[in-house]
Amino acid sequence: MMGVCLRYVDDRETARDLLQDGFVKVFTGLDSYAGSGSFEGWMRRIFVNCALEYLRRSDVLREATDLENTAELIHPDSSAISDLSAAELMRLVSELPTGFRTVFNMFAIEGYSHKEIGEMLGITESTSRSQYTRAKQLLQRRINALY
Numbered sequence: 001m002m003g004v005c006l007r008y009v010d011d012r013e014t015a016r017d018l019l020q021d022g023f024v025k026v027f028t029g030l031d032s033y034a035g036s037g038s039f040e041g042w043m044r045r046i047f048v049n050c051a052l053e054y055l056r057r058s059d060v061l062r063e064a065t066d067l068e069n070t071a072e073l074i075h076p077d078s079s080a081i082s083d084l085s086a087a088e089l090m091r092l093v094s095e096l097p098t099g100f101r102t103v104f105n106m107f108a109i110e111g112y113s114h115k116e117i118g119e120m121l122g123i124t125e126s127t128s129r130s131q132y133t134r135a136k137q138l139l140q141r142r143i144n145a146l147y
Contacts, residue, residue, distance in 0.1 A: 001047045007105045008051035010094055018054055022047040048110060052120055055102055084143060092142050100135035107132050 001022060005015040025046050033042050093101060102121070106112045107128070112120070114128040121128070 001043065004044055004047045005051055006094065007090075007109065008048070008055065008102055010098075010101075014054070018047070018050050022050045025050065044110075048106075052102070055098065056122065084147070088146075089139075092139055095142075096135055096138060099131050100138060103128050103131035104135040104139075 002015060002019050005018040005022070006012070009015050009018065022043075026043055029046070033039065093104060096104060103117055106117045106120070107114065114125045114132070117123075117128040118125040123131075
């Protein structure tokens with residue numbers, strides 16, 4: 001679950017705090033686990049919610065931009081992608097600005113819809129789409145620059 005926390009915050013100490021908070025919530029809420037679905041999935045959702053609560057309290061998710069201001073997507077060279085390891089990709093994702101990283105993680109990795117992301121983060125659906133698009137652009141630029 002430390003990996004989940006680190007996907008949302010870029011500071012190991014903060015991630016450790018979130019990990020501890022998450023485990024406290026898991027242990028105090030064990031009686032609410034209904035047994036439907038995987039236990040790991042239930043736990044992951046708790047840790048994601050802990051990270052999102054922290055980000056909302058920190059108010060770092062207000063770095064929103066309009067979709068109209070989004071430049072054309074840069075398509076990375078296919079050989080660059082094949083040379084990229086999963087660890088390198090996760091490192092690049094962890095270096096994204098907090099708002100971009102949060103939306104990217106929730107959409108691309110956790111599988112939430114933009115509507116769900118908007119509701120969970122208190123932003124509009126279009127802001128979620130914009131943040132995701134900009135995160136992809138930035139990742140593509142960094143991949144191209146590396147390879």
